[in-house]
Amino acid sequence: MVRINENYLRLAPSYLFSEIARRAREYQAERPDARLLRLGIGNTTEPLAxxxxxxxxxxxxxxxxxxxxxxxxxxxxxxxxxxxxxxxxxxxxxxxxxxxxxxxxxxxxxxxxxxxxxxxxxxxxxxxxxxxxxxxxxxxxxxxxxxxxxxxxxxxxxxxxxxxxxxxxxxxxxxxxxxxxxxxxxxxxxxxxxxxxxxxxxxxxxxxxxxxxxxxxxxxxxxxxxxxxxxxxxxxxxxxxxxxxxxxxxxxxxxxxxxxxxxxxxxxxxxxxxxxxxxxxxxxxxxxxxxxxxxPEGLAENARTIDIYMENARAIRDGLSSIGLTVFGGENAPYVWVRCPPGLDSWAFFDKLLREAHVITTPGSGFGAHGEGYLRLSAFGHPENIAAAVASIREKVRL
Ligand SMILES: Cc1ncc(COP(=O)(O)O)c(C=O)c1O
Known part of the structure:
Protein backbone atom coordinates (compact mmCIF):
# COMPACT_ATOMS: atom_id res chain seq x y z
CA MET A 1 0.00 0.00 0.00
CA VAL A 2 1.32 3.38 -0.91
CA ARG A 3 1.47 5.69 2.08
CA ILE A 4 0.27 9.25 1.87
CA ASN A 5 2.54 12.21 2.52
CA GLU A 6 1.89 12.43 6.26
CA ASN A 7 3.06 16.02 6.37
CA TYR A 8 -0.48 16.82 5.19
CA LEU A 9 -1.71 15.43 8.52
CA ARG A 10 0.42 18.02 10.33
CA LEU A 11 -1.50 20.90 8.75
CA ALA A 12 -3.75 22.87 11.08
CA PRO A 13 -7.36 22.40 9.93
CA SER A 14 -8.22 25.12 7.46
CA TYR A 15 -11.60 25.97 8.81
CA LEU A 16 -11.61 29.80 8.75
CA PHE A 17 -13.71 30.52 5.67
CA SER A 18 -15.87 27.40 6.03
CA GLU A 19 -16.60 28.32 9.66
CA ILE A 20 -17.49 31.88 8.61
CA ALA A 21 -19.83 30.47 5.95
CA ARG A 22 -21.38 28.04 8.46
CA ARG A 23 -22.09 30.78 11.02
CA ALA A 24 -23.52 33.06 8.32
CA ARG A 25 -25.72 30.24 7.01
CA GLU A 26 -27.03 29.37 10.46
CA TYR A 27 -27.84 32.99 11.24
CA GLN A 28 -29.59 33.40 7.87
CA ALA A 29 -31.72 30.34 8.64
CA GLU A 30 -32.67 31.90 12.01
CA ARG A 31 -33.39 35.30 10.42
CA PRO A 32 -34.42 34.74 6.78
CA ASP A 33 -35.36 38.44 6.45
CA ALA A 34 -31.85 39.67 7.35
CA ARG A 35 -29.75 40.97 4.44
CA LEU A 36 -26.20 39.92 5.18
CA LEU A 37 -23.51 42.43 4.21
CA ARG A 38 -19.98 41.27 3.48
CA LEU A 39 -16.77 42.93 4.61
CA GLY A 40 -14.91 39.67 4.87
CA ILE A 41 -13.49 38.62 1.56
CA GLY A 42 -10.31 39.75 -0.19
CA ASN A 43 -11.77 39.31 -3.65
CA THR A 44 -11.99 42.08 -6.24
CA THR A 45 -15.45 43.25 -7.33
CA GLU A 46 -15.06 46.04 -9.90
CA PRO A 47 -14.98 45.31 -13.66
CA LEU A 48 -11.77 45.18 -15.67
CA ALA A 49 -10.43 48.43 -17.12
CA PRO A 296 -0.09 54.24 -19.65
CA GLU A 297 -3.86 53.99 -20.33
CA GLY A 298 -4.19 50.67 -18.50
CA LEU A 299 -2.27 51.97 -15.50
CA ALA A 300 -4.40 55.13 -15.32
CA GLU A 301 -7.63 53.15 -15.53
CA ASN A 302 -6.46 50.68 -12.88
CA ALA A 303 -5.55 53.58 -10.61
CA ARG A 304 -9.17 54.76 -10.76
CA THR A 305 -10.42 51.33 -9.66
CA ILE A 306 -7.86 51.23 -6.86
CA ASP A 307 -9.18 54.66 -5.78
CA ILE A 308 -12.63 53.10 -5.39
CA TYR A 309 -11.28 50.42 -3.04
CA MET A 310 -9.22 52.95 -1.10
CA GLU A 311 -12.26 55.18 -0.68
CA ASN A 312 -14.06 52.09 0.68
CA ALA A 313 -11.18 51.57 3.10
CA ARG A 314 -11.47 55.17 4.26
CA ALA A 315 -15.23 54.78 4.78
CA ILE A 316 -14.64 51.65 6.87
CA ARG A 317 -11.94 53.32 8.97
CA ASP A 318 -13.97 56.49 9.55
CA GLY A 319 -17.23 54.65 10.28
CA LEU A 320 -15.71 52.29 12.82
CA SER A 321 -13.58 54.95 14.50
CA SER A 322 -16.67 57.14 14.87
CA ILE A 323 -18.25 54.60 17.22
CA GLY A 324 -15.12 54.30 19.31
CA LEU A 325 -13.45 51.26 17.74
CA THR A 326 -9.68 51.27 17.29
CA VAL A 327 -8.69 50.65 13.69
CA PHE A 328 -5.35 50.05 11.95
CA GLY A 329 -4.36 49.65 8.30
CA GLY A 330 -6.58 50.71 5.42
CA GLU A 331 -4.47 53.76 4.50
CA ASN A 332 -1.97 52.05 2.21
CA ALA A 333 -3.71 48.68 1.98
CA PRO A 334 -7.19 47.35 1.21
CA TYR A 335 -7.53 45.75 4.67
CA VAL A 336 -8.62 47.40 7.90
CA TRP A 337 -7.57 45.66 11.12
CA VAL A 338 -9.98 46.32 13.96
CA ARG A 339 -9.23 45.76 17.64
CA CYS A 340 -11.99 43.80 19.38
CA PRO A 341 -13.73 45.64 22.24
CA PRO A 342 -12.69 44.58 25.76
CA GLY A 343 -13.94 41.14 26.74
CA LEU A 344 -14.54 39.88 23.19
CA ASP A 345 -12.21 37.60 21.26
CA SER A 346 -12.13 37.48 17.46
CA TRP A 347 -14.99 35.00 17.06
CA ALA A 348 -17.14 36.68 19.73
CA PHE A 349 -16.79 40.05 17.99
CA PHE A 350 -17.42 38.38 14.62
CA ASP A 351 -20.69 36.97 16.05
CA LYS A 352 -21.68 40.33 17.53
CA LEU A 353 -21.28 42.13 14.18
CA LEU A 354 -23.13 39.33 12.41
CA ARG A 355 -26.05 39.33 14.83
CA GLU A 356 -26.35 43.04 15.56
CA ALA A 357 -25.38 44.58 12.20
CA HIS A 358 -25.71 41.61 9.81
CA VAL A 359 -22.13 42.25 8.70
CA ILE A 360 -19.74 39.39 7.90
CA THR A 361 -16.08 39.99 8.74
CA THR A 362 -12.99 37.77 9.13
CA PRO A 363 -11.69 36.82 12.61
CA GLY A 364 -8.02 37.74 12.97
CA SER A 365 -7.31 34.53 14.87
CA GLY A 366 -7.68 32.67 11.56
CA PHE A 367 -4.36 34.17 10.41
CA GLY A 368 -2.23 33.16 13.39
CA ALA A 369 -2.08 33.29 17.17
CA HIS A 370 -1.24 37.01 17.19
CA GLY A 371 -4.32 37.77 15.11
CA GLU A 372 -6.47 36.90 18.13
CA GLY A 373 -8.28 39.98 19.45
CA TYR A 374 -8.74 41.55 15.99
CA LEU A 375 -10.97 41.37 12.92
CA ARG A 376 -9.96 41.88 9.29
CA LEU A 377 -12.34 44.02 7.24
CA SER A 378 -11.88 44.07 3.50
CA ALA A 379 -12.31 47.15 1.31
CA PHE A 380 -13.03 45.02 -1.76
CA GLY A 381 -16.70 45.55 -2.55
CA HIS A 382 -19.08 47.82 -4.42
CA PRO A 383 -19.06 51.21 -2.65
CA GLU A 384 -22.81 51.11 -1.97
CA ASN A 385 -22.50 47.74 -0.23
CA ILE A 386 -19.54 48.92 1.83
CA ALA A 387 -21.47 52.06 2.78
CA ALA A 388 -24.49 49.96 3.81
CA ALA A 389 -22.31 47.68 5.96
CA VAL A 390 -20.58 50.59 7.66
CA ALA A 391 -23.91 52.38 8.29
CA SER A 392 -25.35 49.22 9.77
CA ILE A 393 -22.40 48.84 12.17
CA ARG A 394 -22.63 52.50 13.18
CA GLU A 395 -26.37 52.40 13.79
CA LYS A 396 -26.89 48.98 15.30
CA VAL A 397 -23.80 47.86 17.17
CA ARG A 398 -23.78 48.65 20.89
CA LEU A 399 -20.30 48.67 22.36
C1 LIG B 1 -0.69 38.19 0.66
C2 LIG B 1 -1.18 37.52 -0.56
N1 LIG B 1 -0.29 36.98 -1.39
C3 LIG B 1 -0.67 36.35 -2.51
C4 LIG B 1 -2.01 36.24 -2.83
C5 LIG B 1 -2.37 35.46 -4.06
O1 LIG B 1 -2.81 36.21 -5.09
P1 LIG B 1 -3.06 35.59 -6.55
O2 LIG B 1 -2.81 34.12 -6.51
O3 LIG B 1 -4.47 35.90 -6.88
O4 LIG B 1 -2.09 36.27 -7.42
C6 LIG B 1 -2.98 36.79 -2.00
C7 LIG B 1 -4.40 36.64 -2.34
O5 LIG B 1 -5.30 37.07 -1.70
C8 LIG B 1 -2.55 37.44 -0.83
O6 LIG B 1 -3.43 37.96 0.02
Whole structure:
Protein backbone atom coordinates (compact mmCIF):
# COMPACT_ATOMS: atom_id res chain seq x y z
CA MET A 1 0.00 0.00 0.00
CA VAL A 2 1.32 3.38 -0.91
CA ARG A 3 1.47 5.69 2.08
CA ILE A 4 0.27 9.25 1.87
CA ASN A 5 2.54 12.21 2.52
CA GLU A 6 1.89 12.43 6.26
CA ASN A 7 3.06 16.02 6.37
CA TYR A 8 -0.48 16.82 5.19
CA LEU A 9 -1.71 15.43 8.52
CA ARG A 10 0.42 18.02 10.33
CA LEU A 11 -1.50 20.90 8.75
CA ALA A 12 -3.75 22.87 11.08
CA PRO A 13 -7.36 22.40 9.93
CA SER A 14 -8.22 25.12 7.46
CA TYR A 15 -11.60 25.97 8.81
CA LEU A 16 -11.61 29.80 8.75
CA PHE A 17 -13.71 30.52 5.67
CA SER A 18 -15.87 27.40 6.03
CA GLU A 19 -16.60 28.32 9.66
CA ILE A 20 -17.49 31.88 8.61
CA ALA A 21 -19.83 30.47 5.95
CA ARG A 22 -21.38 28.04 8.46
CA ARG A 23 -22.09 30.78 11.02
CA ALA A 24 -23.52 33.06 8.32
CA ARG A 25 -25.72 30.24 7.01
CA GLU A 26 -27.03 29.37 10.46
CA TYR A 27 -27.84 32.99 11.24
CA GLN A 28 -29.59 33.40 7.87
CA ALA A 29 -31.72 30.34 8.64
CA GLU A 30 -32.67 31.90 12.01
CA ARG A 31 -33.39 35.30 10.42
CA PRO A 32 -34.42 34.74 6.78
CA ASP A 33 -35.36 38.44 6.45
CA ALA A 34 -31.85 39.67 7.35
CA ARG A 35 -29.75 40.97 4.44
CA LEU A 36 -26.20 39.92 5.18
CA LEU A 37 -23.51 42.43 4.21
CA ARG A 38 -19.98 41.27 3.48
CA LEU A 39 -16.77 42.93 4.61
CA GLY A 40 -14.91 39.67 4.87
CA ILE A 41 -13.49 38.62 1.56
CA GLY A 42 -10.31 39.75 -0.19
CA ASN A 43 -11.77 39.31 -3.65
CA THR A 44 -11.99 42.08 -6.24
CA THR A 45 -15.45 43.25 -7.33
CA GLU A 46 -15.06 46.04 -9.90
CA PRO A 47 -14.98 45.31 -13.66
CA LEU A 48 -11.77 45.18 -15.67
CA ALA A 49 -10.43 48.43 -17.12
CA UNK A 50 -11.47 49.06 -20.78
CA UNK A 51 -7.86 48.95 -22.03
CA UNK A 52 -7.38 45.55 -20.42
CA UNK A 53 -10.62 44.27 -21.93
CA UNK A 54 -9.33 45.35 -25.37
CA UNK A 55 -6.04 43.57 -24.69
CA UNK A 56 -7.84 40.37 -23.70
CA UNK A 57 -10.08 40.59 -26.78
CA UNK A 58 -7.02 41.08 -28.97
CA UNK A 59 -5.49 38.00 -27.32
CA UNK A 60 -8.55 35.95 -28.25
CA UNK A 61 -8.55 37.33 -31.80
CA UNK A 62 -4.90 36.30 -32.29
CA UNK A 63 -5.91 32.73 -31.43
CA UNK A 64 -8.70 32.84 -34.01
CA UNK A 65 -6.40 33.27 -37.01
CA UNK A 66 -3.95 30.78 -38.44
CA UNK A 67 -1.33 33.52 -39.02
CA UNK A 68 -1.32 34.69 -35.42
CA UNK A 69 -2.35 31.56 -33.52
CA UNK A 70 0.06 30.41 -30.81
CA UNK A 71 -0.01 27.32 -28.61
CA UNK A 72 2.35 26.75 -25.71
CA UNK A 73 4.45 29.77 -24.96
CA UNK A 74 7.67 30.04 -22.99
CA UNK A 75 7.28 28.61 -19.49
CA UNK A 76 8.98 31.74 -18.16
CA UNK A 77 6.32 33.93 -19.81
CA UNK A 78 5.81 36.12 -22.84
CA UNK A 79 8.99 38.12 -23.45
CA UNK A 80 7.01 41.35 -24.11
CA UNK A 81 5.26 41.01 -20.77
CA UNK A 82 8.48 40.23 -18.91
CA UNK A 83 10.09 43.27 -20.51
CA UNK A 84 7.08 45.47 -19.68
CA UNK A 85 7.11 44.40 -16.03
CA UNK A 86 10.87 44.97 -15.75
CA UNK A 87 10.41 48.41 -17.28
CA UNK A 88 7.24 49.66 -15.57
CA UNK A 89 7.58 48.08 -12.14
CA UNK A 90 11.32 48.28 -11.66
CA UNK A 91 13.45 50.25 -14.10
CA UNK A 92 11.01 53.19 -14.19
CA UNK A 93 11.51 53.31 -10.42
CA UNK A 94 15.27 53.09 -10.92
CA UNK A 95 15.43 49.50 -9.67
CA UNK A 96 17.88 47.30 -11.43
CA UNK A 97 15.88 44.25 -12.57
CA UNK A 98 16.35 42.55 -15.94
CA UNK A 99 13.47 41.01 -17.89
CA UNK A 100 15.23 37.61 -17.67
CA UNK A 101 14.84 37.78 -13.88
CA UNK A 102 11.03 38.15 -14.17
CA UNK A 103 9.11 34.84 -14.31
CA UNK A 104 5.43 35.02 -15.25
CA UNK A 105 3.01 32.89 -13.22
CA UNK A 106 -0.69 32.17 -13.02
CA UNK A 107 -0.83 34.31 -9.88
CA UNK A 108 1.16 34.83 -6.72
CA UNK A 109 -0.47 32.04 -4.75
CA UNK A 110 1.18 29.28 -6.76
CA UNK A 111 4.58 30.93 -6.60
CA UNK A 112 4.37 31.78 -2.88
CA UNK A 113 3.50 28.12 -2.37
CA UNK A 114 6.18 26.68 -4.67
CA UNK A 115 9.17 28.90 -4.06
CA UNK A 116 10.12 27.13 -0.81
CA UNK A 117 10.79 23.93 -2.81
CA UNK A 118 14.11 25.46 -3.96
CA UNK A 119 15.52 25.40 -0.45
CA UNK A 120 16.83 22.86 2.04
CA UNK A 121 14.06 20.79 3.71
CA UNK A 122 15.82 21.45 7.03
CA UNK A 123 15.90 25.23 6.58
CA UNK A 124 14.65 27.34 9.49
CA UNK A 125 11.83 29.62 8.39
CA UNK A 126 10.48 32.87 9.85
CA UNK A 127 6.92 34.09 9.34
CA UNK A 128 5.11 37.21 10.41
CA UNK A 129 2.25 36.31 12.74
CA UNK A 130 -0.53 36.91 11.67
CA UNK A 131 0.09 36.13 7.98
CA UNK A 132 -1.32 34.80 4.73
CA UNK A 133 -1.68 31.08 5.64
CA UNK A 134 -0.06 29.75 2.44
CA UNK A 135 3.47 30.46 3.76
CA UNK A 136 3.26 28.22 6.82
CA UNK A 137 1.12 25.51 5.24
CA UNK A 138 3.40 24.93 2.27
CA UNK A 139 6.43 24.64 4.53
CA UNK A 140 4.57 22.12 6.69
CA UNK A 141 3.75 20.09 3.56
CA UNK A 142 7.45 20.24 2.61
CA UNK A 143 8.26 18.63 5.97
CA UNK A 144 9.95 21.61 7.57
CA UNK A 145 9.68 21.94 11.31
CA UNK A 146 11.98 24.74 12.36
CA UNK A 147 9.60 27.70 12.39
CA UNK A 148 9.98 31.09 14.01
CA UNK A 149 6.84 33.19 14.38
CA UNK A 150 7.52 36.93 14.51
CA UNK A 151 4.83 38.59 16.61
CA UNK A 152 3.15 41.50 14.83
CA UNK A 153 1.61 43.66 17.51
CA UNK A 154 0.29 47.16 18.06
CA UNK A 155 3.64 47.99 19.68
CA UNK A 156 5.62 47.26 16.50
CA UNK A 157 2.97 48.64 14.13
CA UNK A 158 2.12 45.06 13.08
CA UNK A 159 5.44 44.62 11.25
CA UNK A 160 7.77 42.59 13.44
CA UNK A 161 11.51 43.30 13.46
CA UNK A 162 13.85 40.59 12.09
CA UNK A 163 14.37 37.48 14.23
CA UNK A 164 17.03 37.48 16.91
CA UNK A 165 18.08 33.87 16.19
CA UNK A 166 19.35 32.45 12.92
CA UNK A 167 16.81 31.56 10.20
CA UNK A 168 17.36 30.71 6.54
CA UNK A 169 14.14 31.85 4.91
CA UNK A 170 12.00 34.85 5.82
CA UNK A 171 8.51 35.53 4.49
CA UNK A 172 7.54 39.18 4.49
CA UNK A 173 4.31 40.62 3.11
CA UNK A 174 3.94 44.37 2.75
CA UNK A 175 1.32 45.84 2.53
CA UNK A 176 0.26 43.06 4.81
CA UNK A 177 -2.65 40.70 4.57
CA UNK A 178 -4.39 40.64 7.07
CA UNK A 179 -3.27 43.67 9.12
CA UNK A 180 -3.01 46.29 6.35
CA UNK A 181 0.33 47.38 7.86
CA UNK A 182 3.16 48.52 5.58
CA UNK A 183 6.85 48.03 6.36
CA UNK A 184 8.85 51.24 6.52
CA UNK A 185 12.13 51.59 4.67
CA UNK A 186 14.21 51.28 7.88
CA UNK A 187 12.44 48.05 8.78
CA UNK A 188 13.07 46.55 5.37
CA UNK A 189 16.66 47.69 5.58
CA UNK A 190 17.05 45.81 8.86
CA UNK A 191 15.68 42.68 7.16
CA UNK A 192 18.09 43.01 4.25
CA UNK A 193 20.99 43.47 6.68
CA UNK A 194 19.83 40.42 8.61
CA UNK A 195 19.52 38.32 5.44
CA UNK A 196 22.97 39.31 4.21
CA UNK A 197 24.55 38.60 7.59
CA UNK A 198 22.83 35.21 7.91
CA UNK A 199 23.05 34.21 4.23
CA UNK A 200 19.27 33.97 4.37
CA UNK A 201 16.70 34.65 1.65
CA UNK A 202 13.76 37.06 1.98
CA UNK A 203 10.60 35.99 0.16
CA UNK A 204 8.88 39.32 -0.28
CA UNK A 205 5.17 39.21 -1.12
CA UNK A 206 4.24 42.52 -2.76
CA UNK A 207 0.72 41.46 -3.83
CA UNK A 208 -0.77 44.71 -2.47
CA UNK A 209 1.94 47.21 -3.50
CA UNK A 210 -0.47 49.10 -5.76
CA UNK A 211 -2.44 50.28 -2.71
CA UNK A 212 0.48 52.22 -1.23
CA UNK A 213 -0.37 55.92 -1.23
CA UNK A 214 2.39 57.31 0.94
CA UNK A 215 5.36 58.01 -1.37
CA UNK A 216 7.79 57.48 1.52
CA UNK A 217 6.80 53.81 1.86
CA UNK A 218 8.69 51.21 -0.20
CA UNK A 219 6.67 49.34 -2.84
CA UNK A 220 9.35 46.81 -3.68
CA UNK A 221 12.03 45.15 -1.57
CA UNK A 222 14.50 46.15 -4.29
CA UNK A 223 14.17 49.77 -3.17
CA UNK A 224 16.48 48.74 -0.33
CA UNK A 225 20.16 48.80 -1.32
CA UNK A 226 21.64 45.31 -1.76
CA UNK A 227 18.21 43.62 -1.60
CA UNK A 228 18.87 42.01 -4.96
CA UNK A 229 21.63 40.03 -3.27
CA UNK A 230 19.19 38.33 -0.87
CA UNK A 231 15.52 38.78 -1.89
CA UNK A 232 12.96 37.21 -4.19
CA UNK A 233 9.82 39.27 -4.88
CA UNK A 234 6.38 37.83 -5.62
CA UNK A 235 3.68 39.94 -7.20
CA UNK A 236 0.35 39.69 -8.99
CA UNK A 237 -2.09 41.37 -11.36
CA UNK A 238 -4.94 40.14 -9.13
CA UNK A 239 -5.45 43.19 -7.00
CA UNK A 240 -3.97 45.93 -9.19
CA UNK A 241 -5.78 44.93 -12.37
CA UNK A 242 -8.72 42.87 -11.03
CA UNK A 243 -7.20 39.59 -12.32
CA UNK A 244 -8.31 37.45 -9.34
CA UNK A 245 -10.26 35.33 -11.83
CA UNK A 246 -8.15 35.96 -14.93
CA UNK A 247 -4.98 34.67 -13.14
CA UNK A 248 -1.62 36.29 -13.79
CA UNK A 249 1.36 37.17 -11.63
CA UNK A 250 5.14 37.28 -11.60
CA UNK A 251 8.15 36.45 -9.47
CA UNK A 252 11.50 38.17 -9.59
CA UNK A 253 14.43 35.85 -8.97
CA UNK A 254 17.62 37.92 -9.27
CA UNK A 255 20.74 36.43 -10.78
CA UNK A 256 23.78 36.47 -8.51
CA UNK A 257 22.17 36.16 -5.10
CA UNK A 258 24.87 35.99 -2.44
CA UNK A 259 23.98 32.39 -1.58
CA UNK A 260 24.60 31.37 -5.21
CA UNK A 261 28.34 31.58 -4.56
CA UNK A 262 28.16 28.75 -2.03
CA UNK A 263 25.81 26.47 -3.99
CA UNK A 264 26.39 24.27 -7.06
CA UNK A 265 23.51 25.92 -8.97
CA UNK A 266 22.05 29.42 -8.70
CA UNK A 267 18.54 29.95 -7.33
CA UNK A 268 17.67 31.58 -10.66
CA UNK A 269 18.65 28.39 -12.51
CA UNK A 270 16.72 26.23 -10.07
CA UNK A 271 13.55 28.29 -10.37
CA UNK A 272 13.85 28.11 -14.14
CA UNK A 273 14.25 24.32 -13.84
CA UNK A 274 11.34 24.08 -11.43
CA UNK A 275 9.02 26.13 -13.63
CA UNK A 276 9.94 24.34 -16.86
CA UNK A 277 9.25 21.02 -15.13
CA UNK A 278 6.05 21.83 -13.22
CA UNK A 279 4.45 24.70 -15.16
CA UNK A 280 3.50 25.17 -18.80
CA UNK A 281 3.20 28.93 -18.80
CA UNK A 282 0.40 31.36 -18.02
CA UNK A 283 -2.56 31.73 -20.39
CA UNK A 284 -1.52 33.61 -23.51
CA UNK A 285 -4.81 35.55 -23.41
CA UNK A 286 -4.21 36.61 -19.78
CA UNK A 287 -0.69 37.71 -20.70
CA UNK A 288 -2.07 39.97 -23.46
CA UNK A 289 -4.34 41.48 -20.80
CA UNK A 290 -1.31 41.94 -18.53
CA UNK A 291 0.60 43.80 -21.25
CA UNK A 292 -2.40 46.10 -21.81
CA UNK A 293 -2.68 46.69 -18.09
CA UNK A 294 0.87 48.07 -18.01
CA UNK A 295 0.32 50.62 -20.79
CA PRO A 296 -0.09 54.24 -19.65
CA GLU A 297 -3.86 53.99 -20.33
CA GLY A 298 -4.19 50.67 -18.50
CA LEU A 299 -2.27 51.97 -15.50
CA ALA A 300 -4.40 55.13 -15.32
CA GLU A 301 -7.63 53.15 -15.53
CA ASN A 302 -6.46 50.68 -12.88
CA ALA A 303 -5.55 53.58 -10.61
CA ARG A 304 -9.17 54.76 -10.76
CA THR A 305 -10.42 51.33 -9.66
CA ILE A 306 -7.86 51.23 -6.86
CA ASP A 307 -9.18 54.66 -5.78
CA ILE A 308 -12.63 53.10 -5.39
CA TYR A 309 -11.28 50.42 -3.04
CA MET A 310 -9.22 52.95 -1.10
CA GLU A 311 -12.26 55.18 -0.68
CA ASN A 312 -14.06 52.09 0.68
CA ALA A 313 -11.18 51.57 3.10
CA ARG A 314 -11.47 55.17 4.26
CA ALA A 315 -15.23 54.78 4.78
CA ILE A 316 -14.64 51.65 6.87
CA ARG A 317 -11.94 53.32 8.97
CA ASP A 318 -13.97 56.49 9.55
CA GLY A 319 -17.23 54.65 10.28
CA LEU A 320 -15.71 52.29 12.82
CA SER A 321 -13.58 54.95 14.50
CA SER A 322 -16.67 57.14 14.87
CA ILE A 323 -18.25 54.60 17.22
CA GLY A 324 -15.12 54.30 19.31
CA LEU A 325 -13.45 51.26 17.74
CA THR A 326 -9.68 51.27 17.29
CA VAL A 327 -8.69 50.65 13.69
CA PHE A 328 -5.35 50.05 11.95
CA GLY A 329 -4.36 49.65 8.30
CA GLY A 330 -6.58 50.71 5.42
CA GLU A 331 -4.47 53.76 4.50
CA ASN A 332 -1.97 52.05 2.21
CA ALA A 333 -3.71 48.68 1.98
CA PRO A 334 -7.19 47.35 1.21
CA TYR A 335 -7.53 45.75 4.67
CA VAL A 336 -8.62 47.40 7.90
CA TRP A 337 -7.57 45.66 11.12
CA VAL A 338 -9.98 46.32 13.96
CA ARG A 339 -9.23 45.76 17.64
CA CYS A 340 -11.99 43.80 19.38
CA PRO A 341 -13.73 45.64 22.24
CA PRO A 342 -12.69 44.58 25.76
CA GLY A 343 -13.94 41.14 26.74
CA LEU A 344 -14.54 39.88 23.19
CA ASP A 345 -12.21 37.60 21.26
CA SER A 346 -12.13 37.48 17.46
CA TRP A 347 -14.99 35.00 17.06
CA ALA A 348 -17.14 36.68 19.73
CA PHE A 349 -16.79 40.05 17.99
CA PHE A 350 -17.42 38.38 14.62
CA ASP A 351 -20.69 36.97 16.05
CA LYS A 352 -21.68 40.33 17.53
CA LEU A 353 -21.28 42.13 14.18
CA LEU A 354 -23.13 39.33 12.41
CA ARG A 355 -26.05 39.33 14.83
CA GLU A 356 -26.35 43.04 15.56
CA ALA A 357 -25.38 44.58 12.20
CA HIS A 358 -25.71 41.61 9.81
CA VAL A 359 -22.13 42.25 8.70
CA ILE A 360 -19.74 39.39 7.90
CA THR A 361 -16.08 39.99 8.74
CA THR A 362 -12.99 37.77 9.13
CA PRO A 363 -11.69 36.82 12.61
CA GLY A 364 -8.02 37.74 12.97
CA SER A 365 -7.31 34.53 14.87
CA GLY A 366 -7.68 32.67 11.56
CA PHE A 367 -4.36 34.17 10.41
CA GLY A 368 -2.23 33.16 13.39
CA ALA A 369 -2.08 33.29 17.17
CA HIS A 370 -1.24 37.01 17.19
CA GLY A 371 -4.32 37.77 15.11
CA GLU A 372 -6.47 36.90 18.13
CA GLY A 373 -8.28 39.98 19.45
CA TYR A 374 -8.74 41.55 15.99
CA LEU A 375 -10.97 41.37 12.92
CA ARG A 376 -9.96 41.88 9.29
CA LEU A 377 -12.34 44.02 7.24
CA SER A 378 -11.88 44.07 3.50
CA ALA A 379 -12.31 47.15 1.31
CA PHE A 380 -13.03 45.02 -1.76
CA GLY A 381 -16.70 45.55 -2.55
CA HIS A 382 -19.08 47.82 -4.42
CA PRO A 383 -19.06 51.21 -2.65
CA GLU A 384 -22.81 51.11 -1.97
CA ASN A 385 -22.50 47.74 -0.23
CA ILE A 386 -19.54 48.92 1.83
CA ALA A 387 -21.47 52.06 2.78
CA ALA A 388 -24.49 49.96 3.81
CA ALA A 389 -22.31 47.68 5.96
CA VAL A 390 -20.58 50.59 7.66
CA ALA A 391 -23.91 52.38 8.29
CA SER A 392 -25.35 49.22 9.77
CA ILE A 393 -22.40 48.84 12.17
CA ARG A 394 -22.63 52.50 13.18
CA GLU A 395 -26.37 52.40 13.79
CA LYS A 396 -26.89 48.98 15.30
CA VAL A 397 -23.80 47.86 17.17
CA ARG A 398 -23.78 48.65 20.89
CA LEU A 399 -20.30 48.67 22.36
C1 LIG B 1 -0.69 38.19 0.66
C2 LIG B 1 -1.18 37.52 -0.56
N1 LIG B 1 -0.29 36.98 -1.39
C3 LIG B 1 -0.67 36.35 -2.51
C4 LIG B 1 -2.01 36.24 -2.83
C5 LIG B 1 -2.37 35.46 -4.06
O1 LIG B 1 -2.81 36.21 -5.09
P1 LIG B 1 -3.06 35.59 -6.55
O2 LIG B 1 -2.81 34.12 -6.51
O3 LIG B 1 -4.47 35.90 -6.88
O4 LIG B 1 -2.09 36.27 -7.42
C6 LIG B 1 -2.98 36.79 -2.00
C7 LIG B 1 -4.40 36.64 -2.34
O5 LIG B 1 -5.30 37.07 -1.70
C8 LIG B 1 -2.55 37.44 -0.83
O6 LIG B 1 -3.43 37.96 0.02
Missing amino acids: PTIVQGLHAGVDRLARRETYSGYGDEQGDSDLRERIAEVKYRARRLEIDASEVFISDGAKSDTANIQSLFDPYAAVAFQDPAYPVYVDTNVIAGRERFVYLACTEANGFIAPPPTDHVDLIYLCSPNNPTGAVARRETLRSYVEYALAHEAIILFDAAYECFIRDPALPRSIYEIPDARRCAIELCTFSKEAGFTGVRLGWTVVPRNLDIDRGNPRSVHELWNRRQTTFFNGASNIAQRGGIASLT
